[in-house]
Amino acid sequence: MSTTHDTMPFDQALASFEPVLGLEVHVELGTNSKMFCGCSTVFGASPNTQVCPVCLGLPGSMPVVNAMAIESTIRIGLALNCTIASWCRFARKNYFYPDMPKDYQISQYDEPLCSNGYLDVTVPTDDGPTVVRVEIERVHMEEDTGKLLHAGGATGRIHGADHSLVDYNRAGIPLVEIVTKTIEGTGALAPAVAKAYVAELRDLMRALDVSDVRMEEGSMRCDVNLSLNRPGDGWGTRSETKNVNSLRSVERAVHSEIERQAALLTSGGRVVQETRHFHEDTGRSTSGRSKEQAEDYRYFPEPDLVPVAPSDAWIEELRATLPELPSAKRDRLKGEWGINDFELQTIVNAGALDLVEATIAAGVDSAAARKWWTGELQRTANDRGVELADLGVTPQQVREVEALIASGALNDKLARQVFEGLVAQEGTVAQIVSSRGLAVVSDDGALLAAIDDALAAQPDVADKIRDGKVQAAGAIVGAVMKATRGQADAAKVRALLLERLGVSE
């Protein structure tokens, strides 16, 4: 196994080669039970506590298809503008590896449930966003595999391991595989297109409510197929990079594979058709096993299951359940909020679209809703390494805080402390305001006392203001804000100060 490779700088690689991309995305469906048995699918359960004879592959057990999984897959296919098969079968994919106790995986082969669709994705470029249509080859159903730990080795990887330990909780969870047709002509945009496609797919799955699409938990995973060719030549040999488990990694995997293959081809080498493994820490991939040929999987129709033949009426019923899709929603909100492409992109990148929409629906002004979610709250989420939606702050709470600002009870600085308290789960907005003693000091007596203290401490500044240098007032206002730990209305302090000194603006 080789771990390092010479690379060619990206721009130089793109000057000589055209990248051809293909993306395979696996999505774990959010059903309650597994694909072919009634075992629970809850993430994070103790190993091998969500297993039964079917998903353990015990002799005599028989799989039965989960109706919800079929419905979810058809809805995904419809949302991706696919043709839904009127009749299709499951197939056995035979391979020898302990992640599937049956020694085969039930999948679909030449009869996918959905085929020939497309997804339009918005790709950010230096010249503003551009729309790229990614064509979908197929959407098919299969079951997820168990999780292996390689024990005894120092690295947790198989090399050097003494033995492997297997948890079959994940084995049999419904999995949908979405395969693109080859994506050509994207040139230097290839990494950004790949990332934008996976992001759009994730948003689509969320909107359809068919999966929680958490890449970090593996409920959405991406394999990147990439080859390079010189303009005018036929396609080159492709590699398949697995283990790409974040949006950023999708982009980096494409980027680094272009650099690696370009160096290889330029130096007279050739690309080996193989599976490569992406490493989050280095942003590079290493060689894995040579890919088995499809015929080695000895696919054949699954004899334990009968065909799936969705009627037109059922398909139309499911089509009627499709929600507003993310791209249509973005266009609508952009118009409603009166924002430009870049502002929209900021909100989308922050994962704040739904939150901002809900906050506005709760009665908050559009600018204020956007300000909190893409400013203070996004920074906090980034610092904590969590998704904005998982921060623990709700649109309703943002409304409560905004109402307090509007009434003069809080200012922005104090509001930030309220959000800090909400993230730390210190209670409701009212409880945090009370327990942290957060309230704008509106008592004139207390403010005047603080103003007098500040004037006494800076008599030279006081004289300047008396002489009409009103701009010097900032220093006194600042001192008062500091003395009240930010709990004063700065404009009010300024007005009181000038009145005190008998100066007008």
Add this chain to the structure above:
Amino acid sequence: MTISRADVAHLGRLARLELTDDELDHYSTQLDVILQAVARISEVAADDIPPTSHPVPMENVFRPDVVVPGVDRDEVFAAAPAHEDDRFRVPRILDEE
């Protein structure tokens, strides 16, 4: 012969079976007899008869998405050759990953 020794060796490798030269001869001959028997079906099946993938003509057999309790882990492990840390313990698999 419709199946070669090389084919049998390849199938053996996919199934992680170590086959001796004698076994390759033995299984090639046996499998060939089976394949010839199956091939006779093609002689009577016209082009308009699709291969059977299921003996009963049924479609759309589904179950509702309802969780039913599985089996107890200790019971499962009692039937397994080896386990460790609440997981099945298996020999390491070479030439993979």
